[in-house]
Amino acid sequence: MRLSRYFLPILKETPKEAEIVSHRLMLRAGMIRQESAGIYAWLPLGLRVLQKICAIVREEQNRAGAIELLMPTLQSADLWRESGRYDDYGKEMLRIRDRHERDILYGPTNEEMITEIFRASVRSYKDLPLNLYHIQWKFRDEVRPRFGVMRSREFLMKDAYSFDLDQAGARHSYNKMITAYLRTFKRLGLTAIPMMADTGPIGGDLSHEFIILASTGESEVFCHKDYLGFETPPETIDFDDPAAMQAVFDKWTSLYAATSEKHDAAAFAALPEEARVSARGIEVGHIFYFGTKYSAPMKAVVNGPDGKETAVHMGSYGIGPSRLAAALIEANHDEAGPIWPDAVAPFRVGLINLKVGDAACDGASARIHRALEAAGVDVLYDDRDERPGAKFAAMDLVGAPHQVIVGPKSLAEGKVELKIRRSGERELLGVEAAIDRLG
Ligand code: ATP
Ligand code: MG
């Protein structure tokens, strides 16, 4: 991508309304733009990050056996009357009336709708287990939308819903999602710890929030330090092996970890002092097992092996990709901008031509640009006629983890400069060697 032809509305001034670094940088880098309170447009650079996050989330959901579908954002109020949540949900729900005076709502979550989809076609225990998910916009009329897309009113959620014949099956489904989540966050370059959590309006009695530690987090959390060094389940783990899944659950719940709502001060105080982590955290995912809370009132039943009808046991599993985009910046940045992990970088390589119009610089830059794009690398090529300082600043703000700097001096010796954004390390390499290194 040539920067001269891209849409990258970088802000010169630091926006005053932004209180935390991720919000500031997302606005400055032209990743997002607020359209009204808590409602954001994702500009091209931001959208690239969001899509890369979703791709990893999707891969790990699929690996765990979940199946993707897409439910609408608008839902009928009648569905929510069936579960009893229409009145309970309160002011966070955006309620709308259509031209026929029918009550509809912009979905804050989808337990009711997925239960309706399930009950319409599944009749037998032989069709279980089933886990269905989508990645769809949600709306919650948050009292205090803030921190940009970290707490917005419209936000993206991956929500999965599992259906099992009994509690044992449902626990296996829950364990699979824990495993998938650990892998997802690890691939995003984050350390997320599952912590015992409250179930809120979703309900149920078993629940974990996935928390990443960050000083700007809105949750107060307590956990054992050793979680920070735990190993993540490998790609080869067998999701269909209940014992293997149970082992992941056991390991990741073996030590103390709780959000403030579930905090047990005495149990925490019993840990050795150096093992106690008491910190702020960002909730990036939340999983629930709630048995028959929705299936019983909504009559989502199957015929069991004994021929009797039973309400299915359900769980739901959320991840916030739009919040994650901000959380990733909270965890990876410096004064100059975000430092994206390769897996989610909007562009993996930033190519800077320091002397546009110079035949040698133009030629070498074009050669690198073409070769890397042909190799499938996302490259942002700064081909604008701008001062070097402005180009360096723009590329740091974009956050490309690898930068290639093409300038007349080095090029006279056949070299270009490679810079690693995270460490600041620089190295001179030949043009072809640079292509080989990054391709
Ligand atoms: P919070 O405690 O931050 O209000 P929640 O517990 O209400 O979140 P859940 O119902 O558990 O949220 O939703 C699942 C996931 O959706 C959350 O873990 C989070 O990643 C994301 N999410 C929830 N609310 C928002 C929001 N207002 N803006 C961005 N992401 C959100
Ligand atoms: Mg909430």
Ligand code: MG
């Ligand atoms: Mg919460």
Ligand code: MG
């Ligand atoms: Mg939650």
